[in-house]
Amino acid sequence: xxxxxxxxxxxxxxxxxxxxxxxxxxxxxxxxxxxxxxxxxxxxxxxxxxxxxxxxxxxxxxxxxxxxxxxxxxxxxxxxxxxxxxxxxxxxxxxxxxxxxxxxxxxxxxxxxxxxxxxxxxxxxxxxxxxxxxxxxxxxxxxxxxxxxxxxxxxxxxxxxxxxxxxxxxxxxxxxxxxxxxxxxxxxxxxxxxxxxxxxxxxxxxxxxxxxxxxxxxxxxxxxxxxxxxxxxxxxxxxxxxxxxxxxxxxxxxxxxxxxxxxxxxxxxxxxxxxxxxxxxxxxxxxxxxxxxxxxxxxxxxxxxxxxxxxxxxxxx
Amino acid sequence: xxxxxxxxxxxxxxxxxxxxxxxxxxxxxxxxxxxxxxxxxxxxxxxxxxxxxxxxxxxxxxxxxxxxxxxxxxxxxxxxxxxxxxxxxxxxxxxxxxxxxxxxxxxxxxxxxxxxxxxxxxxxxxxxxxxxxxxxxxxxxxxxxxxxxxxxxxxxxxxxxxxxxxxxxxxxx
Numbered sequence: 001x002x003x004x005x006x007x008x009x010x011x012x013x014x015x016x017x018x019x020x021x022x023x024x025x026x027x028x029x030x031x032x033x034x035x036x037x038x039x040x041x042x043x044x045x046x047x048x049x050x051x052x053x054x055x056x057x058x059x060x061x062x063x064x065x066x067x068x069x070x071x072x073x074x075x076x077x078x079x080x081x082x083x084x085x086x087x088x089x090x091x092x093x094x095x096x097x098x099x100x101x102x103x104x105x106x107x108x109x110x111x112x113x114x115x116x117x118x119x120x121x122x123x124x125x126x127x128x129x130x131x132x133x134x135x136x137x138x139x140x141x142x143x144x145x146x147x148x149x150x151x152x153x154x155x156x157x158x159x160x161x162x163x164x165x166x167x168x169x170x171x172x173x174x175x176x177x178x179x180x181x182x183x184x185x186x187x188x189x190x191x192x193x194x195x196x197x198x199x200x201x202x203x204x205x206x207x208x209x210x211x212x213x214x215x216x217x218x219x220x221x222x223x224x225x226x227x228x229x230x231x232x233x234x235x236x237x238x239x240x241x242x243x244x245x246x247x248x249x250x251x252x253x254x255x256x257x258x259x260x261x262x263x264x265x266x267x268x269x270x271x272x273x274x275x276x277x278x279x280x281x282x283x284x285x286x287x288x289x290x291x292x293x294x295x296x297x298x299x300x301x302x303x304x305x306x307x308x309x310x311x312x313x314x315x316x317x
Numbered sequence: 318x319x320x321x322x323x324x325x326x327x328x329x330x331x332x333x334x335x336x337x338x339x340x341x342x343x344x345x346x347x348x349x350x351x352x353x354x355x356x357x358x359x360x361x362x363x364x365x366x367x368x369x370x371x372x373x374x375x376x377x378x379x380x381x382x383x384x385x386x387x388x389x390x391x392x393x394x395x396x397x398x399x400x401x402x403x404x405x406x407x408x409x410x411x412x413x414x415x416x417x418x419x420x421x422x423x424x425x426x427x428x429x430x431x432x433x434x435x436x437x438x439x440x441x442x443x444x445x446x447x448x449x450x451x452x453x454x455x456x457x458x459x460x461x462x463x464x465x466x467x468x469x470x471x472x473x474x475x476x477x478x479x480x481x482x483x484x485x486x487x488x489x490x
Contacts, residue, residue, distance in 0.1 A: 006402075007401035007402050008401070009402070011402050014402060073404055076404045076406075076438065077401070077402055077403070077404065079438075080370045080371060080397075081370075081371040081372075081397065081404060081405035081438035082369075082370045082374075082438055083440055083441060084368060084438070084440065084444070084445045085368040085369065085370060087441065087442070090441075118441065
């Protein structure tokens with residue numbers, strides 16, 4: 001599925017990437033196009049510049065220099081030549097393409113009435129390749145399940161960027177939705193608010209990733225409104241959302257938890273103590289609303305689970 | 318005698334027919350320019366009100382048009398949905414230059430289509446509306462000019478065909 005991303009690169013760059021020895025989605029995590037700068041890929045361990053012939057080089061002057069024309073073409077291809085139809089995406093700074101890959105961009109921001117109206121004259125594109133690592137959460141599921149009460153704990157996944165939190169969340173959703181026979185955990189109804197189409201990788205509203213048979217996805221929906229909508233209309237047992245942080249999210253989370261629905265969510269951060277100090281999520285942690293914290297790092301590769309803590313911050317074995 | 322009469326009749330008919338054919342080109346061009354005008358207008362409404370992806374907007378527009386304009390729009394839509402990784406402008410120029418045959422449009426008419434293709438899909442709704450409106454205005458002007466030209470020339474050419482063939486007959490006999 002990752003190969004599909006080649007269709008969304010300008011033909012010249014698509015050819016160069018296609019000839020690389022690295023595999024898309026396995027080793028390549030990001031493809032970066034910056035105007036007048038060398039073509040760059042990011043793999044698990046480091047950044048590489050790519051020459052015109054598809055060879056890796058540490059020397060930036062040897063890399064294939066991205067032209068303004070390349071960026072312009074990439075923008076047209078990404079938007080399927082329909083920039084007029086993607087007003088919202090151009091405002092939020094990324095476009096999701098089939099397979100749930102997210103392409104972020106920067107450029108000249110048009111700011112009006114205290115909000116970003118659009119981003120024009122794009123100067124930089126970042127193709128973030130989604131990795132569907134099926135089975136990555138298998139060992140974790142039983143640690144976030146309350147066997148006595150037969151329900152999942154409210155869980156917060158904490159991780160710095162590119163440590164695999166969305167990948168882990170996606171796999172957790174899949175396993176929870178299917179159920180895990182070996183541990184006797186039955187499948188449960190999961191509601192997902194997929195604000196950036198990253199979890200389900202929806203294209204035209206239809207999930208492209210395997211997220212299980214009991215999962216309902218609200219695609220492209222703001223988290224706070226989405227969580228409330230799911231509770232009202234889809235009676236989920238578990239709600240899963242990615243990257244919480246806004247004030248509205250926190251308010252909605254409290255309502256979700258009051259409604260007796262289990263919440264599994266993620267947040268950018270390095271450690272629990274630093275999160276406790278934050279004005280937004282700090283309150284949730286202090287009020288013991290989460291019973292499990294999964295802390296990720298990339299010391300032994302992306303998606304390394306550093307530790308899983310319970311509400312009294314003791315490690316769960 | 319009857320053979321001579323038949324010959325004269327043939328010359329008269331073919332001369333008039335030739336005049337009629339040449340004059341027809343002026344009238345057909347107007348018809349096709351008007352069809353183009355409807356095409357851009359319909360496309361403009363599609364984009365404005367339903368905001369579909371470009372190839373869908375082109376295909377929907379094509380359904381409401383007559384040949385050969387409908388074929389141009391449909392082929393562009395099909396290529397665009399199949400060939401990922403290509404810009405609309407690349408596909409449109411290629412269709413316009415290589416596949417758009419059997420029409421009465423002149424270079425200046427196709428130039429307008431070329432310019433239109435360079436900007437379609439590459440701006441926001443407001444931008445698209447401006448491009449479509451500008452193209453409609455340019456087409457309007459061309460239609461006006463073409464109608465004035467047709468007014469002057471169609472009858473003249475038709476009479477000329479008839480009169481030239483009559484002159485040939487007189488000279489021959």
